Structure formats: C-alpha cells, structure tokens
Amino acid sequence: MSDIFSRIEHSRTADEVVEQIETLILEGVLSTGDRLPGERELSRQFDVSRPILRDALKLLEARGLLVTRHGGGTYVADIIGQVFSKPVADLFSTHRKASNDYLEYRREIEGITAEYAARRATADDIALLDAIMVRMEETHRNGDFDDEAEIDVEFHQAVGECAHNIILLHTLRSCYRLLSEGVFHNRLLVFTMPGAREALLSQHRAIHAAVKAGDPLAARQAAMDHIDYVERSMHDAERSGEWQRVSRLRLRQRSTTNEPNS
Structure with a gap:
C-alpha cells in the first residue's frame, strides 16, 4: 500500500490518527479487506510513536472498523456497503x-x-x-x-x-x-x-x-x-x-x- 497516510502535524495524539483512518474509510480510500502497513511503517508515515499508534489501532478495532487476523496483520473490517442488514x-x-x-x-x-x-x-x-x-x-x-x-x-x-x-x-x-x-x-x-x-x-x-x-x-x-x-x-x-x-x-x-x- 502506497503512502496514503499523512504526517500528524500537531500534538500527535491517538485521536488524530483515529480521525485520519476513519476519514480514509469513509471516503472509500480504504476498502473492506485492505491491509494496513506494519506498525513500524505506519508510525513512520504518521510520524507518531508506536505506543500512540497502538492506542489508535485499538480504538478503531473496538469500534469495529479494523480487525486483526490470525497470523498477523491489521485489516479494514467488513463494514463498508452494509447499509442493508x-x-x-x-x-x-x-x-x-x-x-x-x-x-x-x-x-x-x-x-x-x-x-x-x-x-x-x-x-x-x-x-x-x-x-x-x-x-x-x-x-x-x-x-x-x-x-x-x-x-x-x-x-x-x-x-x-x-x-x-x-x-x-x-x-x-x-x-x-x-x-x-x-x-x-x-x-x-x-x-x-x-x-x-x-x-x-x-x-x-x-x-x-x-x-x-x-x-x-x-x-x-x-x-x-x-x-x-x-x-x-x-x-x-x-x-x-x-x-x-x-x-x-x-x-x-x-x-x-x-x-x-x-
């Protein structure tokens, strides 16, 4: 996946990382099943510490937007296009x-x-x-x-x-x-x-x-x-x-x- 994530410019908090990933999902840039880059690469792109990144990913997973699959890797959850139950x-x-x-x-x-x-x-x-x-x-x-x-x-x-x-x-x-x-x-x-x-x-x-x-x-x-x-x-x-x-x-x-x- 190319560099679609932007450097966090201000306080570099987990909330800012969460907001950026949520926006990418909403706008369809990130789609169901897309795998996020590894932790090291993702923290580099956001320019945040790995503990901050982990907190953000945990929040997104708790909200059902991301999933961690067996064997490793974080993916966009299957929530896009589910307007109809x-x-x-x-x-x-x-x-x-x-x-x-x-x-x-x-x-x-x-x-x-x-x-x-x-x-x-x-x-x-x-x-x-x-x-x-x-x-x-x-x-x-x-x-x-x-x-x-x-x-x-x-x-x-x-x-x-x-x-x-x-x-x-x-x-x-x-x-x-x-x-x-x-x-x-x-x-x-x-x-x-x-x-x-x-x-x-x-x-x-x-x-x-x-x-x-x-x-x-x-x-x-x-x-x-x-x-x-x-x-x-x-x-x-x-x-x-x-x-x-x-x-x-x-x-x-x-x-x-x-x-x-x-």
Missing part, C-alpha cells in the same frame, strides 16, 4: 416488488451520481475511469459473462467515487453488494439477452464520455438510460425463461399424451 436483504430476496423498486431506486441514484461525477471528477478520477474502460473493452472482447459483470460493478463504483459524496458512495456500494450476494435476480441474465453485451458496453462508454467531458446533464441521462435498459432486459429475460419453461412442459405433456397405449 441481512434480515432486510433476506426480505428483499423473497418479495417480487423489492426487485422492481431496487431498479427504480438505482435509476435515480445512478443518475445523480453520474451528474455529480461529471461536475467533480478530478484528473486522477478520470485516469482511473479511463483505465477501467480499457479493461472493460478487453473483457468484452473475451466474452466471459462473469468477468463482464465484475467490471460492470467496478465501473459504477468508480463513478460513485468520482461524485465525491460519502453517502452516495456507501449507498451505491450497498446496492452492488445486494447484486453480488444474489439477493436479486441473477445479474448475468442481462448479458445473455441478444445484443445485450454490445448495448451495455455502448452505455458504459456514454457514461464515461459524459463524465470525462464534464457534462452533468448528459452523464445523468446516460446513467438513467442504462438502468432503464437493464430493467427492460431483466424483464425480457425472465419472460423468455418463463416461456421456455411453459413450452417445455407443453412438449413433455404432449409427448406423454401421444405415446401409444401399451
């Missing part, structure tokens, strides 16, 4: 309306996020988006649905980071976690629809171009159009699956009915 997520997975409401909600929040990203993205943010788009193009050429779904989420998370709004960032991460944990319908369904892979890539290109150009209205519209497409594709995929199931049952029934009597 497991009982609520379980309810989402068993109620049809929640799936529709989820996409409706994402349509609006993705639109706002892309708009803010177009207004606020820094040169470093754009460089990150550019790199993700290069990888997305490569993944598209390879044609692996799992890889495409993974880079899709990474792209939207990066746009969320470009928006520089902490609440939006963590709300979006919670939305994507619901997808990755299979709370809603299989996200790979969309990629199986005819022409979907090309359409999705084109939509991501449009979002990327609008954010890069600093065009908030175009970015918002591109993001909302993207979710509209995902919603239509999900419904089409589900209907196709249902039609296929019914057709299979009809064929089976007719085959049985038409069998000669023994």
Whole structure:
C-alpha cells in the first residue's frame, strides 16, 4: 500500500490518527479487506510513536472498523456497503416488488451520481475511469459473462467515487453488494439477452464520455438510460425463461399424451 497516510502535524495524539483512518474509510480510500502497513511503517508515515499508534489501532478495532487476523496483520473490517442488514436483504430476496423498486431506486441514484461525477471528477478520477474502460473493452472482447459483470460493478463504483459524496458512495456500494450476494435476480441474465453485451458496453462508454467531458446533464441521462435498459432486459429475460419453461412442459405433456397405449 502506497503512502496514503499523512504526517500528524500537531500534538500527535491517538485521536488524530483515529480521525485520519476513519476519514480514509469513509471516503472509500480504504476498502473492506485492505491491509494496513506494519506498525513500524505506519508510525513512520504518521510520524507518531508506536505506543500512540497502538492506542489508535485499538480504538478503531473496538469500534469495529479494523480487525486483526490470525497470523498477523491489521485489516479494514467488513463494514463498508452494509447499509442493508441481512434480515432486510433476506426480505428483499423473497418479495417480487423489492426487485422492481431496487431498479427504480438505482435509476435515480445512478443518475445523480453520474451528474455529480461529471461536475467533480478530478484528473486522477478520470485516469482511473479511463483505465477501467480499457479493461472493460478487453473483457468484452473475451466474452466471459462473469468477468463482464465484475467490471460492470467496478465501473459504477468508480463513478460513485468520482461524485465525491460519502453517502452516495456507501449507498451505491450497498446496492452492488445486494447484486453480488444474489439477493436479486441473477445479474448475468442481462448479458445473455441478444445484443445485450454490445448495448451495455455502448452505455458504459456514454457514461464515461459524459463524465470525462464534464457534462452533468448528459452523464445523468446516460446513467438513467442504462438502468432503464437493464430493467427492460431483466424483464425480457425472465419472460423468455418463463416461456421456455411453459413450452417445455407443453412438449413433455404432449409427448406423454401421444405415446401409444401399451
């Protein structure tokens, strides 16, 4: 991990170390599972004594923000993106309306996020988006649905980071976690629809171009159009699956009915 921690300038207390690490977690610079540098390196970066550093890490661990794993090492705890508790997520997975409401909600929040990203993205943010788009193009050429779904989420998370709004960032991460944990319908369904892979890539290109150009209205519209497409594709995929199931049952029934009597 590069030097992301800043030298403590004033009294060099544990509270100042705690505040800096908390801010890095809130802003998404430190993510779930990230390992912090060793004690010696961390105290060097903060320019504090090791006893002060230990006190800070203990406070953060007591607050559930850091964990010490067996075998050594201090890591960021799995708290980012947990806006929805497991009982609520379980309810989402068993109620049809929640799936529709989820996409409706994402349509609006993705639109706002892309708009803010177009207004606020820094040169470093754009460089990150550019790199993700290069990888997305490569993944598209390879044609692996799992890889495409993974880079899709990474792209939207990066746009969320470009928006520089902490609440939006963590709300979006919670939305994507619901997808990755299979709370809603299989996200790979969309990629199986005819022409979907090309359409999705084109939509991501449009979002990327609008954010890069600093065009908030175009970015918002591109993001909302993207979710509209995902919603239509999900419904089409589900209907196709249902039609296929019914057709299979009809064929089976007719085959049985038409069998000669023994």
